[in-house]
Amino acid sequence: MDKNTFTDCYSPLAHEELMTRLAAIRHVALDMDGTIYMGSTLFPWTKAFLAKLDALGIGYSFLTNNPSKNIDDYLHKLEGMGIGVPRERMYTSALATIDHIRTHHPEAKRLFLLGTPSMIAEFEAAGFESAPATEGDKPDMLVVAFDMTLAYPRLCHAAWLAAQGIPYVATNPDRVCPTDRAEVLVDCGSICKCIEYATGREPDVVLGKPDPGMLTGIAARYGLQPSEIAMAGDRIYTDVATARNAGSLGVLVLSGETTLETALASDPGPDLTARTLREFGELLEEARQSRP
Known part of the structure; x- marks a missing residue:
């Protein structure tokens, strides 16, 4: 896809290669601020995206560079937004x-x-x-x-x-x-x-992202290869860089800090740029359906 004709997603990878890499994903590491919610507002697509991961048999964890709240605070915040997760799915800086x-x-x-x-x-x-x-x-x-x-x-x-x-x-x-x-x-x-x-x-x-430690910890915890993990977040210099440093798939969403202009001008850039998690989820589903 030409960068100048961006609609919902862009990847520097050829479509077939992108589908192959997405089909291999078994776990998605999710940034929080700017990715699943903004401040105190849950994005309207977040619950549907998590449900899609469950339906596809893809695990997920929440990773945040924000250390201002402890694990119990984050779990309480997510529960207040209608998202119940066990403690082991949370990892903060x-x-x-x-x-x-x-x-x-x-x-x-x-x-x-x-x-x-x-x-x-x-x-x-x-x-x-x-x-x-x-x-x-x-x-x-x-x-x-x-x-x-x-x-x-x-x-x-x-x-x-x-x-x-x-x-x-x-x-x-x-x-x-x-x-x-x-x-x-x-x-x-x-x-x-x-x-x-x-x-x-x-x-x-x-510490925190872009240090790869959070993703290598997830790989060890769930017995995964780095290529089986996707890191999704709204920042190139933390989220996408973490994926690159860990050897995982880097997915940038444009629902937070990074603008489209910054994303398309970045070198090296994300493996995939999507408007929101909704579009990323649709590609994951497409990749699973296209597997032989």
């Missing part, structure tokens, strides 16, 4: 950060967590101690996240800690969080840039 610290910094117990109370509770439930923003206090590690409760003194303390050289991890690289409100929600990547401008220090590690 906060959980990815907890896993990373346990693996790579097992000695770290006291953390300064620049994040929401909900996220801090997630870390405390995992056995970490949340260090206060006390002048001169140096915990084992600095963790910076998407913090909608950000207070200036805590930001200044985080910057001081970064300047001290202690291990420093960011939960996700997102510049903004998608929203249905008339404002810009400054996300973790922008907060880290503020700290970098003040101190010259970047995070040692930036």
